[in-house]
Amino acid sequence: MATAPPTRTRLRTLVTGATVVTSLAAAVGVGYALGNDPGPGDGGRPPASPIALANADLTVAAGCEELLDSYVDRALEAVGPYGWGGPVVYDVMSGAGAAASEATSSDAARSTASTSRSTSNESGTNVQEVGVDEADVVKVAGSLLLRLRDGELLAYDVAGEEPRLLSSTPLDDARGSDGWVGDPGGEMVLVGGRAVVLGTSPDGRTTTITTVDLADPNSPAVVDATTVAGRASAVRLHGDVVRVVLQNGLPELDFSVPDGALGQLRARLRNRALVRATTLADWLPTVDGTPLVDCEDVAIPEDDVALGTTTLLAFDPADPTARTTTAVATDSALSYFSTDRFYLAASAPQWGWVDCLGCRPTGFTDVDGTTPLFAFALDGTDATYVASGEVEGTIADRWSMDAVGGSLRVAVGPSSETGAFNSVLTLREDGSELVEEGRVDQLGVGEEIKSVRWFDDLAIVVTFRQTDPLYAIDLTDPAAPRLLGDLKIPGFSEYLHPLGEQRLLGMGQDASLEGVTRGAQAALFxxxxxxxxxxxxxxxxAEGTQAAAATDPRQLTWLPERRTVLTVVSQGWTGTTGWVSVLSLADGSMSNRMVEVEHGTDVADVRLVPLASGKVALVTGEDVSFFDL
Known part of the structure; x- marks a missing residue:
């Protein structure tokens, strides 16, 4: 149910005793300021009126009343006699189109681009971006290994002959708005001797953020547990700063349904009245019913994008209650973090959610053939809006975006505004605009992007319909990217992992020449x-198997000193069996050894964690042991 009608006054939300406000309008080189409270140098003058950002793609409301009006006005267009929206329409792109032009060695000079960019992380998690750690169910620091299991944080000493349990810390339950208890400890990051654990309610609408002090791993202490009305879709660690992306979709309202001759009209009118009665607490992330983000820190998109709110929350675990927040008034789970930027891609509504912070959501659709992009600069706990733009086409997931040296690179699929092919685009910040700098088109005509891997000056893109075209795109000059070469083979790679400068591993599916999948495969390129x-x-x-890294790359571990890949392969949706596939590389070939390690739903939580000692910890549903290499 909606809460009481709002008091139309300007809210100032105290997140802590000394709230840090992140100004959306402090764009680099723009020089505009939002109407924050006057400081000592303002002579006691009233705050300046909030103004539109220099880039009209995002604006800031003049106050909380105007912000609420913007939500309500957009929501009234989306509500009908049955509540939110109507039937979902799926746009099936045509597979017709001419074949992509092929680069040949005769007209394409040998490139200096290489796959030297590594993705190993000292916390034990296989991450997308070097220097940006990601949440996981297992973390390691030296001889300390942490894992989450059944609502508890378990600490192990892994310095001895066998892992030794040091402590077990119960975590508070994550409760949904309906009272159901969810997983209090879904995933975590580890920094400065403190673990930050994210738990999600069963309805996906609330997140519990728990900070645990591990100064004494034999006796950990919970120092803060905050439940936020909002679903965490991503968690990243930049140095000592934890960043959480929170999503708030359409409010749950007590909508009517048609009944009687005038049922549709009555239901529509009543449902519209419920929308008009919503408050900002229905649209923004809240703690104990109070909005977590200030009104002047919520940017309103000009484009017609999914209705809701995406909030970037940041804090240092050393002081977990001192949080900064920045929000965009759209609901999107599609975001990407580089070492110094946060990019949010707006999308059409996504039905349902993915309950795995490191998994790869699929099924995003474009808004009107284009995908709006918003860029924020990261500095400490602050996130400052710097630029925005749009690309024609669809962006499948976060792995389709990358940023290096001030250049944003994006792999896009077809939409109503493109041909029936895929493209790689480069964009640069020009003032407050994201401007297209270069592009390569005609990749995988009539096919779907299955995986993308970025390097400093190279992109590898895999598409699929019947065969697996692997495309190598030279990005040495962002203004003139070029297709260097391609390889067409049966099957496809859903996840690509670099194995040094000359080798690449693809985990995916074997397929017939007709495009019928047969089982998991590992390909060495x-x-x-x-x-x-x-x-x-x-x-x-075997037939019917799945490569776990295809949906969760954290289930793959590369041991460069041993030239060995450890990755999880599973079979069966019910009665599931999980193996560790031990792939040993030598002389351009792979040998494989299968080790059965887990069954059932616990297969999804299997991790293989490299330790400082050179050993590898095998984490399964009930146990932590050392894996026999």
Whole structure:
């Protein structure tokens, strides 16, 4: 149910005793200021009126009343006699189109681009971006290993002959708005001797953020537990700063349904009245019913995008109650973090959610053939809006975005504004605009992007319909990206992992020449000559198997000193069996050894964590042990 009608006054939300306000309008080189409270140097003058950002793609409301009006006005267009929205319409893109032009070694010079960019992380998690840690169910720091299991944070000493349990810390339940108890400890990050644990309610609408002090791992102490009305869709760690992306979708209202001759008209009118009665607490993330973000820190998109709120919350675990927040008035789970930027891609409404913070959500659709992008600069706990723009086409997931040296690179699929092909685009910040700088089109005509891997000056893109075209795109000059070469083979790679400068591993599915999938496969690629990439070897698993890294790359571990890949392979949706596939590389080939390790739903939580001692910890549903290499 909606809360009482709002008092139309300007709210100032105290997140802590000394709230830190992150100004959305303090864009680099713009020089505008929002109407914050006057400081000592303002002579006691009233705050300046909030103004539109220099880039009209995002504006800031003049106050809380205007912000609420913006939500209500957009919501009234989306509500009908049955509540929110109507039937979901799926747009099936045509597979017609001419074949992409192929680069040949005769007209494409050998590139200096390489796959040297690594993705290993000292916390034990396989991450997308070097220097940006991600939440996981297991973390390691030296001889201390932490794992989450059944609402408890378990600490192990992994310095001895066998892992030794040090402590077990119960975590508060994550409760939904309906009272149901969820997972209090879904995933975590570890920094400065403190673990920050994120738990989600069963309805996906609330998140419990728990900070645990591990100064004495034999006796951990919970120092803060805050439940936020909002669903965490991403958690990242930049140095000592934890950043959480929170989503708030359409409010749950007690909508009517048609009944009788004039039922649709009555229901529509009553449902519209419920929307008009909503307050900001229905649209923004809240703590104990109080909005977590100030009105002047919520940017309103000009584009017609999914209705809701996406909030970037940041804090240092050393002081977990001192939080900063920045929000955009759209509901999107599609975000990407570089080391110094946060990019949010707006989308059409997504039905349902993904309850795994490191998994790869699928099914995003474009708004009107284009995808709006918003860029924020990261500095300490602050996030400052700097630029926005849009790309024609659809962005599948966070792995389709990357930023290096001030250049944003995006792999896009077809939409109503493109041809039936995929593209790689480069964009740069020009003032407060994200401006297209270069592009390569005609990738995988009539096919779907299955995986993308970015390096400093290279992109590898895999598409699929019947065969697996692997494209190598030179990004040395962002203004003139070029297709160097491609490789077409049966099956497809859903996740790509670099194995040094000349090798690439693809985990995905084997398929017939007709495009019918048969089972998981691991493919070893030679990218020494990017104008002529080659598949050196392939390991095909049993029929009906799945490569876990395809949906959760954290279930793959690369041990470069041993030239060994450890990755999870599963079979069955009910009665599931999980194996660790031990892939040993030598002389351009792979040997495989399968080790059965888990069954049932616990297969999803299997992790293989490299330790400082050179050992590898195997974390399964009930146990932590050392994996026999």
């Amino acid at each position: 030679d990218v020494t000559d990017l104008t002529d990439p080659r598949r050196l070897d392939v390991v095909r698993y």
